[in-house]
Amino acid sequence: MGASSLFTEDRSAEIVVASLGEDTEPRLKHVLGSLIRHLHAFIKDVELTNEEWEAAIAFLTETWQACTDVRQEFILLSDVLGVSMLVETINNRSLDMTTESTVLGPFHMVESPPRELGDLIALDGKGEPCLITGRVLDERGNPLPHAQVDVWQANSEGFYDVQQPETQPHRNLRGLFTADEHGEFWFRSIVPRYYPVPADGPVGRLLRATHRHPNRPAHVHLLVTAKGHRPLITHLFVKDSPYIESDVVFGVKESLVRDFAHVDDPVRADQLGFSNPFRAAHFDVILLSENGQETDR
Incomplete structure (x- = not known):
């Protein structure tokens, strides 16, 4: 030797x-x-030091122990360290004309129920009613018929259904929609609220130790897929929401921020089953073809 x-x-x-x-x-x-x-x-x-290494091992062990079927503490740790956003950004380098990606987040833990276009996903009757519309397009602006649009968001108090299984309806504020032949999708929901990430575990202790707040700005998650195109994980952020410029998971991109406009239209509100006035937001999603080249349609 x-x-x-x-x-x-x-x-x-x-x-x-x-x-x-x-x-x-x-x-x-x-x-x-x-x-x-x-x-x-x-x-x-x-x-x-030996003591610091032992503390790190203990922290990682506690992070694993905090994981459940509806909570992924390791994803949360990756999020607050900026690793999730860096991986997303590296793996979604694309043409400037495509929609930017962001983090999946720790709450896509269950399957969204299939819903019809226009369905109401806010099942608890709480929150400010909102109509969300959009289109799924390729890089050249052509519609992608029958694209799948998976959406999920927090309720009016800033909690996801999996965080409140005893008080929120089953699969509240989740839905899997199929765009129409023009690539258009729409659904009824509520204006999302900003909220803190779970801070009662080891990641929460890390945030407190480093004097960071645990909050995310208001947003709707979207996971969009279409045949021949790369899946996209993105957010629709509410303009002027608190924490837009200090998202704890670094997920905000300027191109994903939209105005949730006030709409004063009693006839339209009645058609939607909303009180008047209500809010509305439009968000077009542009997907990258699988080979990273412009789609020739």
Whole structure:
């Protein structure tokens, strides 16, 4: 055994990376090798103590223990560290004409129920009524017929249905819509409210320790898919909502912010089953073709 193969502080990363077998899958070897190098460099940079390393292991263990069928604390941790947004941004580099992506968030934990266009997804009768309309288009502005539009949002108090299973109706404020032959979709809901991410677990303690607030601005989640195009995870943000400029998960992009206009139209309100006046927002979604090229239709 040569001395050069033994673990030393100076050559720690080099020695561990060299232990990866020659038959390791190339992408795994590249990713894991880079992780080892960066992790060892970080530990040397901050001169991590034994106590700090033990605290980090305990924190990650608690993060895992906080995960349930309806709560994903690791996604929340990724969100508040900006990792989720960075991964989304890297993996959705696209033409300027397509809709920007943002984070999935920790509450897409259940399937949205299929609904008909125009259905009301606010099942508890609370909140300010709002009509949301839009189109699903390709990069050249052509409609994408029968695209799938999955939506979910918090209620008027800032909670998702999975957070309040005893008080909110089943699958409240969720819906899976199929756009019409013109790529158009519309549904009835309420104006979303800003809200705090769950702060009663290890991620909440991290936010408090770093003097950060836990709040997200008001938004509606959309997951949009169409044949031959890349799926898109995005948000529709409410203009002038608190925390637009300080989203705890760094998810706001200027192109995704819309005015939820006040509409004073008694006839239209009656048609929608709304009180008058009501609110309305329009949000067109432009998808990127699977090969990243403009769609030739």
